[in-house]
Amino acid sequence: MSEREHVEATPTYIENKTYDEISVGDSAQLTRTLKTQDIELFAVMSGDVNPAHVDVEYAKTDMFHGVIAHGMWGGALISAVLGTQLPGPGTIFLTQSLQFMAPVGLGDTVKVRVEVTEKHPKGRLTLACTCFNEHNTLVINGTAEVIAPREKVRRPRIVLPEVHLHVQGAQYAKLIAATHHLPPIRTAVVHPCDELSITGALEAARQGMIVPILVGPTAKIHAAAKAAGESLDGIEIIDAAHSHAAADAAVALVRASHVAALMKGSLHTDELMNAVVNTDTGLRTERRMSHIYVLDVPPYPKPLFITDAAINIYPDIGTKRDIVQNAIDLAHTLGIPQPKVAILSAVETVNPHITSTLDAAALCKMADRGQITGGLLDGPLAFDNAISASAAATKGIVSDVAGDADILVAPDLEAANMMAKQLIYLAGADAAGIVLGARVPIILTSRADSPMARLASCALAQCFINNGNNGTSGEKTAP
Numbered sequence: 001m002s003e004r005e006h007v008e009a010t011p012t013y014i015e016n017k018t019y020d021e022i023s024v025g026d027s028a029q030l031t032r033t034l035k036t037q038d039i040e041l042f043a044v045m046s047g048d049v050n051p052a053h054v055d056v057e058y059a060k061t062d063m064f065h066g067v068i069a070h071g072m073w074g075g076a077l078i079s080a081v082l083g084t085q086l087p088g089p090g091t092i093f094l095t096q097s098l099q100f101m102a103p104v105g106l107g108d109t110v111k112v113r114v115e116v117t118e119k120h121p122k123g124r125l126t127l128a129c130t131c132f133n134e135h136n137t138l139v140i141n142g143t144a145e146v147i148a149p150r151e152k153v154r155r156p157r158i159v160l161p162e163v164h165l166h167v168q169g170a171q172y173a174k175l176i177a178a179t180h181h182l183p184p185i186r187t188a189v190v191h192p193c194d195e196l197s198i199t200g201a202l203e204a205a206r207q208g209m210i211v212p213i214l215v216g217p218t219a220k221i222h223a224a225a226k227a228a229g230e231s232l233d234g235i236e237i238i239d240a241a242h243s244h245a246a247a248d249a250a251v252a253l254v255r256a257s258h259v260a261a262l263m264k265g266s267l268h269t270d271e272l273m274n275a276v277v278n279t280d281t282g283l284r285t286e287r288r289m290s291h292i293y294v295l296d297v298p299p300y301p302k303p304l305f306i307t308d309a310a311i312n313i314y315p316d317i318g319t320k321r322d323i324v325q326n327a328i329d330l331a332h333t334l335g336i337p338q339p340k341v342a343i344l345s346a347v348e349t350v351n352p353h354i355t356s357t358l359d360a361a362a363l364c365k366m367a368d369r370g371q372i373t374g375g376l377l378d379g380p381l382a383f384d385n386a387i388s389a390s391a392a393a394t395k396g397i398v399s400d401v402a403g404d405a406d407i408l409v410a411p412d413l414e415a416a417n418m419m420a421k422q423l424i425y426l427a428g429a430d431a432a433g434i435v436l437g438a439r440v441p442i443i444l445t446s447r448a449d450s451p452m453a454r455l456a457s458c459a460l461a462q463c464f465i466n467n468g469n470n471g472t473s474g475e476k477t478a479p
Helices: 036-046 056-061 071-084 170-177 195-206 218-228 245-255 269-276 315-331 357-367 383-387 388-394 413-426 451-466
Strands: 013-014 027-033 092-100 109-119 123-134 138-147 155-156 185-190 210-216 236-239 261-264 291-295 304-306 340-344 374-383 408-411 430-436
Touching: 027 071, 027 304, 027 340, 036 071, 071 109, 071 123, 071 138, 071 315, 071 430, 092 123, 109 138, 123 413, 170 291, 170 430, 170 451, 185 245, 185 451, 195 210, 195 451, 210 218, 210 245, 210 261, 210 451, 218 236, 218 315, 245 261, 245 269, 245 413, 261 269, 291 315, 291 413, 291 451, 315 340, 315 357, 315 408, 315 430, 315 451, 340 357, 340 383, 340 413, 357 374, 374 383, 383 408, 413 430
Parallel strands: 185 210, 185 261, 210 236, 304 408, 340 374, 340 408
Antiparallel strands: 013 155, 027 109, 092 138, 109 123, 123 138, 291 304, 291 430
């Protein structure tokens, strides 16, 4: 190695070499291993979504039989050496010529090297630029011409932000795709009198998820459809004078076995649920009803369930048992055979002064005794320990649930609702929602829901009915 060759390091500063300091034969290099994230970041930055780089299935059939890097990924690495090492800060890029000799595949380690071959007047340099893989195969060969800096520059190295790549709605896309072979479910859409609710219901019908029966004031339903540019040809409409009447009529359709699910339209959740929980005419069972959010959270690697965020305000231990079981039952119908259930509190140890820690310990023991089945429970766990493996390790928590939870069970409705809304509005999560424990699943949507989240809520009910039962099979209807 030449005395003047600069090898890659991780200094806390960046320093250039001026034109006067540079001699022919000076060189610098860096080494980088190609990862999937590198390809995705380059595609996002450049807009180059050539399937040879980003479509695994297509790439298998291509001439290289696998995903390869964009050619200019290597060119960008050459630019990085020129701009940060040799000559370094202050360099003006003039020309670059590259020959791409061989592909760079995932997992390949590339050594990028630039070497000064000529010095010209007016600060100009010519540099040879090469990239070799770990097998010492030349993958890129070329030259660059630059104007080297005249003044010395020494600056602190900027710490780059951590990047988390997330395809919005990716988890929901998988969920919706999983329903394509399932028959649609007859669904009473309660008071669909605005554009969002009518469009959501009709799009779910077009996707083959539901057969909608629209329940509400006929004139308002037609007006909403017209405003949304939707046709109601072939759609059954049951007239009801107002939202309360629509809720009662929809519940009656369930009791008459005319529909298998309810879907909230443009009425308040309380209006719908008051009809559902009515002691004489509602849809109660021996299982307590509970609400379950299924969130697509960047950068969590799988759907995250949060319960109960809408029904039970301050649940006691018996109600929490049903809340947990409802969530486990839903997870089963979505293809999660043994969901990991984190019972949340503010701390991860049992504290007699914090009721939620006592409830968590009791719920775990109930699971040990078979009073809760089908899931793996642990608690109390703080939120960070439930979803972060590193946080759990720092606290010395040894658990199959900690850091990898599927289901988060909050101490009460306030905690669950705030936690879910924080993930939605601060972390960019999409949120689908469903109520279980009644005779039929109830699809709860919000005005803030994205179209994908609305479809995902319908998919939850479709999977729940077709892949299992409504969680109350064999339980007597409460009086």
